[in-house]
Amino acid sequence: MTEALFGPEPVTVAPGAVHVPGWLDADRRRDLVRRCREWARGPAGMRRHRMPRGGMMSVEMVSLGLHWRPYAYSATLPGGEPVKPFPPLLGELARADVAAAYGASPPEDAPPYDVALVNFYAAGATMGMHQDRDELADAPVVSLSLGDACVFRFGTPHSRGRPYTDVELRSGDLFVFGGPSRLAYHGVPRTRPGTGDPACGLASGRLNITVRATGLTGAAGPGR
Numbered sequence: 001m002t003e004a005l006f007g008p009e010p011v012t013v014a015p016g017a018v019h020v021p022g023w024l025d026a027d028r029r030r031d032l033v034r035r036c037r038e039w040a041r042g043p044a045g046m047r048r049h050r051m052p053r054g055g056m057m058s059v060e061m062v063s064l065g066l067h068w069r070p071y072a073y074s075a076t077l078p079g080g081e082p083v084k085p086f087p088p089l090l091g092e093l094a095r096a097d098v099a100a101a102y103g104a105s106p107p108e109d110a111p112p113y114d115v116a117l118v119n120f121y122a123a124g125a126t127m128g129m130h131q132d133r134d135e136l137a138d139a140p141v142v143s144l145s146l147g148d149a150c151v152f153r154f155g156t157p158h159s160r161g162r163p164y165t166d167v168e169l170r171s172g173d174l175f176v177f178g179g180p181s182r183l184a185y186h187g188v189p190r191t192r193p194g195t196g197d198p199a200c201g202l203a204s205g206r207l208n209i210t211v212r213a214t215g216l217t218g219a220a221g222p223g224r
């Protein structure tokens with residue numbers, strides 16, 4: 001493996017969209033899985049959202065910093081309970097992730113990372129093609145994958161259909177999408193049960209963490 005010899009090499013999938021295979025080392029993977037388990041616990045734990053047309057999402061998710069539901073952020077959960085705080089560690093990690101993907105740190109005055117969505121894919125769970133467009137800030141979205149591998153479908157900002165690239169995301173991989181790809185359609189048409197990484201502490205299923213800058217937690221936003 002050249003990765004073992006040279007370390008993780010970024011692969012540009014589309015302008016501003018970079019895949020860094022094998023980015024998280026084993027200690028970081030284990031630590032993130034342990035943290036995800038804490039974040040997943042109730043109260044304010046993982047839930048499946050109903051889509052506007054009535055169907056349920058197959059992915060379970062919890063958000064940190066602000067509550068996300070299709071398709072908006074709010075400062076509290078629907079029952080008024082507080083949202084789990086955004087962990088500073090994820091903000092620091094996201095900045096390091098952007099630097100690893102783009103070869104340059106985000107500018108000092110970049111909008112701060114303030115929200116993370118933690119998704120759990122049990123066997124059979126999928127995510128349809130969508131844009132991440134509920135954020136006001138244009139900072140790149142940072143995505144970290146743990147556990148089972150998946151097919152991550154990455155398209156263009158223009159349509160949920162072709163052209164797109166299918167990227168295999170494995171445990172420890174980083175994917176960053178910003179710039180001209182910030183609003184690209186993307187989704188997870190399948191995971192690959194049994195291809196995971198039991199040493200990271202996840203016996204089955206796939207975890208994905210996306211870290212985002214919403215531009216909403218300043219004075220005027222719902223995070224106030």
Ligand SMILES: O=C(O)CCC(=O)C(=O)O
Pocket residue numbers: 117119127132143145152186187188208210
């Ligand atoms: O699970 C993934 O890799 C993608 C997740 C995603 O697109 C999202 O949470 O908006």
Ligand SMILES: [Fe+2]
Pocket residue numbers: 130131132186
């Ligand atoms: Fe997304």
